[in-house]
Amino acid sequence: MILRSRERWIFIGSPFASVIIITLANGLLFYYNEIGLYTKYRKNTNRGVHMEQIQLRAMAKINLGLDVVRRREDGYHEVKMIMQTIRLFDRLVMTRTKKEGIELESNLRFLPLNETNLAYKAADLMIQKSGLKEGVHIYIQKRIPVSAGMAGGSADGAAVLFGMNRMFRLGYSDQELKEIGLKLGADVPYCLMRGTALAEGIGEVLTPLTPCPDCYVVIAKPALSVSTKFVYENLHVETITDHPDIDGLIRGIERGNLREMIPYMGNVLERVSIPAYPIIGEIKEKMMEYGAMVSLMSGSGPTVFGLFETQEGAMAAKEKLQRWGQAPMVYATELYHNRTV
Numbered sequence: 001m002i003l004r005s006r007e008r009w010i011f012i013g014s015p016f017a018s019v020i021i022i023t024l025a026n027g028l029l030f031y032y033n034e035i036g037l038y039t040k041y042r043k044n045t046n047r048g049v050h051m052e053q054i055q056l057r058a059m060a061k062i063n064l065g066l067d068v069v070r071r072r073e074d075g076y077h078e079v080k081m082i083m084q085t086i087r088l089f090d091r092l093v094m095t096r097t098k099k100e101g102i103e104l105e106s107n108l109r110f111l112p113l114n115e116t117n118l119a120y121k122a123a124d125l126m127i128q129k130s131g132l133k134e135g136v137h138i139y140i141q142k143r144i145p146v147s148a149g150m151a152g153g154s155a156d157g158a159a160v161l162f163g164m165n166r167m168f169r170l171g172y173s174d175q176e177l178k179e180i181g182l183k184l185g186a187d188v189p190y191c192l193m194r195g196t197a198l199a200e201g202i203g204e205v206l207t208p209l210t211p212c213p214d215c216y217v218v219i220a221k222p223a224l225s226v227s228t229k230f231v232y233e234n235l236h237v238e239t240i241t242d243h244p245d246i247d248g249l250i251r252g253i254e255r256g257n258l259r260e261m262i263p264y265m266g267n268v269l270e271r272v273s274i275p276a277y278p279i280i281g282e283i284k285e286k287m288m289e290y291g292a293m294v295s296l297m298s299g300s301g302p303t304v305f306g307l308f309e310t311q312e313g314a315m316a317a318k319e320k321l322q323r324w325g326q327a328p329m330v331y332a333t334e335l336y337h338n339r340t341v
Contacts, residue, residue, distance in 0.1 A: 051167045052096055057089040058155035059194060059336055060144040061187070062219075062298040062305050064212065065249045066267040071237050076202050080246045082209070082253070085194040085336040086217050090144050090156055092119070094163040097135040102127070106140040118157035121184055126164040129180070136164065145329050147225035149299025151187040158191035178206075195338040196253065198246070209250060211337040213258040216314035218287065220327035221303045222279045231272045231300040240268055258307070262294045273301040280304060283327055290317035 064082040071077050097103070102123045104113040114120060123136050138160060144152035161181055165172045172180065174192070181188030186203035198207040244266030252261035274281040280297055283304040287295035291313045292306030304327075308314040311332075318332040 051169075054094050054163050054167050056092045056094070056159040056163055058092055058144070058152075058159035058191070059085045059087065059089045060150040060152060060155060060219075061085055061190065062150065062217065063267060063296070064196075064253075064261070065244045065246050065265050066269060066299070067244045067246055068232075068235060068237050068240070068268050077232055077235070077237070078201060079199065079203055081199050081203070082246060082249055083190050083197045083199050084212055085196075086219075086333050087336050088144055088150075088219060088331055088333045090152060090159075091141040092156065092159050092163065093139040093141075094160065094167060095137045095139075096167055097137055099135050100133060101135045103135070103137040104140070105138070106142055108142045108146070111140070111142060111146065118153040118184055118188075119160045122157040122160035122181075122188075123164055125180060125183065126161060126168075126170065130168065130170050132168060134168070136167075145219075145221040145303060148221050148303040148329075149226070149228075149297065149301050150219075150303055151191055151299070154185050154187035155191045157181065157184045158188050161188070162192065178204075193338075194336065198250065208338075210254045210256070212253050212335055213256050213261075214335060215258055215293075216308040216311050217333050217335065218292065218306045218308065218314050218317050218321070219303060219329075219331040219333065220283050220287065220305075220321050221329040222277070222283060222326060223328050224277060224279070224302055226273055226277060226301040228300040230276075231269050234272045234276075235269065240271075242266075243268065258293070258309070265294055265296060267296050267298075269300050270297050273297060277302055279326060283321075286321060286324060286326075287317065290320045292317065 061083050064084050066081040067079065069078040069080055102120055104117060104120050106113060119138055119140060123138060140156055144150055144155065146152060158181055161177050164170065165177060178189035178192055181192055182204050189204050190197060190199055190206055193206055196209045196212045198209055245264040248264035249261055252264060280302050284295045287304060287306035292308055295304060295306040297304055306317060308317065314332045318330050321327055321330045
């Protein structure tokens with residue numbers, strides 16, 4: 001976006017991001033940084049400068065390794081998995097409104113735009129906790145496949161938590177936002193943190209890891225959805241003898257060696273999802289045939305990803321999968337790493 005109207009440009013450097021603030025004659029300010037595509041402020045003589053709108057990227061995740069350790073007495077499963085953010089994202093535009101309440105819009109007709117949507121739940125939770133007397137309009141441009149094992153809904157919820165906290169100056173710390181996010185779902189705290197991480201417990205115990213070595217990722221989702229509940233109910237943990245070596249995978253990541261990671265990668269949920277939906281296994285085979293170093297199902301499925309050393313290899317595989325025609329949604333992207341000081 002190029003803005004011209006007697007603007008004033010200010011460049012601010014920080015260890016985390018380079019920021020440009022553009023001040024327009026009509027009192028609007030646009031703040032660009034790595035976290036959000038932009039943030040719009042308006043000057044107010046009574047309240048100083050307040051934020052009117054923020055645009056955010058809600059990024060998808062894949063599981064480089066997923067193991068289920070045991071089923072707890074309360075019915076939940078304890079997991080040990082390596083989470084990795086990728087640069088496939090939904091775009092959210094959040095705008096504050098004078099009218100109380102939450103308005104939700106999306107480019108997808110079939111996406112629920114009510115209290116069942118995690119983005120709505122996140123906004124409502126922040127409003128209730130903080131006693132806000134204003135409202136918010138949220139537009140979600142969906143690009144992450146829905147019900148795909150890539151935490152798309154959780155990523156949207158996490159983005160809304162972040163956006164509400166920033167836009168209304170609620171003052172919650174990162175840790176407090178993660179605790180709030182856990183009330184929405186086990187993946188939400190990770191979606192707030194992003195990057196490469198070990199997730200334990202039910203997924204909420206997070207340990208940041210050395211960034212995964214750079215590579216390219218091809219994503220393929222067949223025309224079906226998999227119930228996470230179905231997968232876990234049909235996973236008999238006590239019969240699993242060949243668990244993925246998550247500790248070995250962490251060592252490979254820490255050494256920065258992509259090829260050293262591969263033998264330790266695995267997803268125990270494939271033993272339920274692939275027999276129930278054989279197309280998942282077929283996509284994995286095609287991914288390897290088309291040049292992937294490794295291919296796995298993400299989460300409980302049905303999305304399959306492959307890792308590639310080169311962008312050219314990833315793009316070639318994407319085109320071949322599209323011609324094959326059994327996975328309507330195919331993307332080529334790359335890993336996302338958090339900035340470090």
